[in-house]
Amino acid sequence: MTNTTRPKIVVLGGGTGMPVLLRGLKDYPIDLSTIVTVADDGGSTGQLREMIETPAPGDIRNVIASLANVDQELYELFQHRFNVSNGLSGHSLGNIVLIAMSSITGNFYEAVKEVSVMFNVKGNIYPIVNEAVTLHAEMEDGTIVSGESKIPMKNKKIKRVFLTPDHLTPMPNVVEAILDADLVVISPGSLYTSILPNLIIKDVVDALNQTTAKTVYVCNIMTQPGETNDFSAADHVKAIYNHIGRNSIDSIIVHNQPIAKNLLIEYEKQNASPVTYNLSSLKQLGLEVYEEDIIDHNHPMIRHNTEKLAKIIFQMASDKIKKY
Structure with missing residues (x-):
């Protein structure tokens, strides 16, 4: 990797969480690449x-x-x-x-x-693959659900997700970007239907294991009904590890402040709750933990604060290149 004054940041994800993160990052002096899921079918x-x-x-x-x-x-x-x-x-x-x-x-x-x-x-914006794909989920009870939009609707515990066609090859730029990055960011978003579809392709797994970049996971603030019911931050990480191997993530950013009760009322009606975390559990998973207030307090819904996240991520990337 060539040392430059502009950190190379790669963001993987999809759904509504990824754009929130990117809106803040685009104003920083960075070389930015995004790798985006194409499994949506809703x-x-x-x-x-x-x-x-x-x-x-x-x-x-x-x-x-x-x-x-x-x-x-x-x-x-x-x-x-x-x-x-x-x-x-x-x-x-x-x-x-x-x-x-x-x-x-x-x-x-x-x-x-x-x-x-x-x-x-x-x-740069890279679709993870350059062809139509379908996301499937194997539930804990053994049933298979096909279609990204249908998976949460079953409201069953998910064992694993996988893509068809089999043996997908990501865009060459995707692997190159990960290998050449200073920081790889796994964005917030629907864990099983927006985030994991980017991570489970073999060549991407290999690139994540081979890269010298630091890899950070921006944890969701709220659980998602039908996907991550009652999940802690450690449960999110374990789900990623179960799909692509342990030690594939170096660090995690978690929200560490109470959330206003008036904001939680509507979420509670949908069986969604704040993602809790235990510091020792996360450290046992081999993670460096960044505990921050990362909520946008001016938004009527519970959303990540794009400016705060961008500042944290830029600092992480800048610290990484200083080591070279």
Whole structure:
């Protein structure tokens, strides 16, 4: 790895947690690469996948939007979701743009690159693979559930997740980015349906084990019904270890302050609760623990604070390159 004054940060993830993290990071002097899941099959993405055999565009669209440097009108246009009584209803314009560009270029990754240029995106955006994939979950009772959006709906304890087709090969840029990074960040998000689909591909596992980068997991603030019911921070890490091996993570960022009761009421109705942690349990898992107040106290929902997280992550990456 070449020592530079700009830390090389790679963020893996998907769903709604990843864009929150990226919005803060894009303003720092870093070389940023994002690796994004394409296993989503719900909503507009699911409908488009049924019509056209394509990697899921939804999570990619949100990452492009979070890293875009365009005026507000163009941002809102890209993220616009149609609410009409015809075939466009529910579709995001950004998803349609990505599929259209994929048709023009003949390649989904080339489409992502072209749209990223159009929106003056900070950094590189890599779909984890360049083909349509399906996520499956084996439950503790032995049943198999197929489809990212269907897995949480079963509300069963998940034993493992896996992808088809078998023996998937990630984009070459994905492996190169991980191997060349100073810091690899596993973003917050749905553990089994947004985070693990990026991590379980063999070449990615190998790259995570071989890289000299420090790997940090940004733990979720709240549990997710149907995926991580009653999970502690250690349970989140153990689920990752069970899929890709122990010691694949070096450190973890956890929220360490009480959450306002008025914010918790709606979550309690959905059987979601704050993710608790035990410092000694996390250290026994081989982790360096960063305990911080990482909630956005100005948001009406419980969300990570993008500025606080970005500052912590940038400092971690800067400290890493100082050692070289």
